[in-house]
Amino acid sequence: MTPIAIVFLVLAGLLIWGGLAVSILLLRRDASETEEVLDDHPGDHPGGVAGGGGSTPGGTPPGTSR
Template sequence: MTPIAIVFLVLAVLVVWGGLVASLVFLRRRPERAGYPEGGVDDHRDDEAPPIRDT
């Protein structure tokens, strides 16, 4: 492998694994949302069948 290929390989590995580690750290610090916005009332949209389309 050429040196530039090795550099790009290391960079890609750091980005992927670094993102995984960062997301795990974030989830460990704040595992669940503390509050939710207003308007969480069920409006029964699931009671209606979805529209059927012949396309």
């Protein structure tokens, strides 16, 4: 292998694996923020206290926004 091929191989590997690592870190951070938001509003998601999952009387039907 020529030195330029090795350089491109290393750069490609860093791009792929670095992108995967950054994606995982961002998804983990966004998931924790989503859990905090859901915990602040227990009636806004299925299984919450106020309204349930939308199948009970008084609940918000699935697919509608408030």
